[in-house]
Amino acid sequence: MTDRRVDLLFDARHLRQSGIGTYIATLLPSLEDTFAERGLSLALLVNEHAVPEVRPGTTVVTAPPAAMYTLGEQRVWARALNDVRPRGFWVPHYPFPFAALRHRGTRLFVTVHDTMHVRDREISGQSAARRAYARTMFQLDGRLASLIFTPSEATKATLTAMSPGARVTVTPIPVDEEWFAPVDPGLSPVQAPYVLYIGNAKWHKNLPLLLMAFGDVAGDVPHKLVIAGSGEALRGGDERVPALAAGLGERVEVMGRLDFPVLRSLVAGADLLVMPSLYEGAGLPPIEAMASHTAVLASDIPALRETCGGGADYFDPTDRAELAAALRAFCRDEDARAKLAARGWAHVTARQAGLSLAPAAEAVAEVLGSSTGT
Structure with missing residues (x-):
């Protein structure tokens, strides 16, 4: 390692996953810049078979692969904290690292992307035991973390309520x-025209509503429904999804994870991107679609209203008929789609101006810089 105590150990093991991986990749440049500017030392905890490129001065600490929410992950954290003994430890998802209880001199930082795991079973798909586990973790984070970061005011509100x-x-x-x-x-692997969904098939994603609404209008529009980013995950989420997709035959095309240039082309080529979620922490696919000049239909929930603003049209995520009507209207009206896409582009470019994760990195550096360390 180094002759001095490391100021921050950041858990970057999930860099190659969707969602959390995007967050880690977006944060790391700001984290490295901020710590270098302030003369603070940074170490990354990474999987031994997935070591990212880092800048000079950033230390890499390798660990065996371990899945989220498991004892294996807790063991990885315990070993890393014992070996590195950092002044700060940043976990970019919500499970509380129990080893931190034995390292009271280490400041804990946590990112909570959403609180979906404590939602009712109809939304989360989680058992009572899993929901109790999540609630315990959120409460430990709230009591013991020096700072918690969330991507939206909606997530902050639900977290602070707990x-x-x-x-x-x-x-x-x-x-x-x-x-x-x-x-x-x-x-693009799909020929136009098509309506696009990006994501997995977990319960809160509400994919059955989209499949049923699309089935209601399939006879009236020429579009396919493309489900991307899921692949085999269709079998591990909402059990209604595979049968509903199969029932629509060739009008539905399901594909797994795609290389980024292919995914970008797929998003840009869609007539509509639809996000039917019952719950989200923030929601990146809609604003990524807006940046690709693609029109967006989003469920009317607080996090998506906050993220998408006036750049999307909204529907009640419990109302199949309302979504079907919106699909029918926009699939048939090229001018309406163009106007909605233009609204999305205006929103995402305004939102993007000056926005970065540098404030999160700076807040961590400020806590560590003002605390007493060895």
Whole structure:
């Protein structure tokens, strides 16, 4: 390691996953810049088979692969804290690292992307035991973390309702600049026209509503429904989804994870991107679609209203007929789609201006810089 005590150990093991991986990749440049500018030392905890490129001065600590929410993950954290003994430890998802209880001199920082795991079973798909586990973790985070970061005011509100004393700051996630770059339309694996869904098939994603609403209008529009980013995950989420997708035959196309240039082309080529979620912590796919000049329909829930603003049209995520009517109207009206896409572009470019995760990195550096360490 180093001759001096490391100022911050950041858990970057999930860099290659969707969602949390996007957050980590977006945060790391600001984290490295901020710590270098302040003369603070940074170490990254990474999977031994997935070591990212880092800048000079950033230390890499390797660990065996361990899934989220498992004892294996807790063991990885315990070993890393024992070996590194950092002044600060940042976990970019909500499970509380129990080893931190034995390292009271280490400041804990946590990112809570959403509180979906404590939602009712009809939304989360979680058992009572799993919901109790999540609530316990959120409460421990709230009591013991020096700072908690959330991507939206909506997530902050639900978190502080569970843990009123939590020190929470909102740091919205910007869209990666690559989403604003020109695309190669020839890379799209689907021929137009199509309606697009990006994500997995977990309960809170509410994919059955979209499948049923699309089935209601399939005879009236020429579009396919494309479900991307899921693949085999269709079998591990909402059990209604595979049968509903199969029932629509060739009108539904399901594909797994795609290389980024292909995904970008797929998003840019869609007539509509639909996000039917019952719950989200923030919601990146809609604003990534806006950056690709694609019109967006989003469920009318607080986090998506906060993230998408006036750049989307909204529907009640419990109203199949309302979504079907919106699909029918926009699939048939090219001018309406163009106007909605223009609203989305205006919203995402305004939102993007000056937005970064640097404030989160700076807040951590400020706590560590003002605390007493060895």
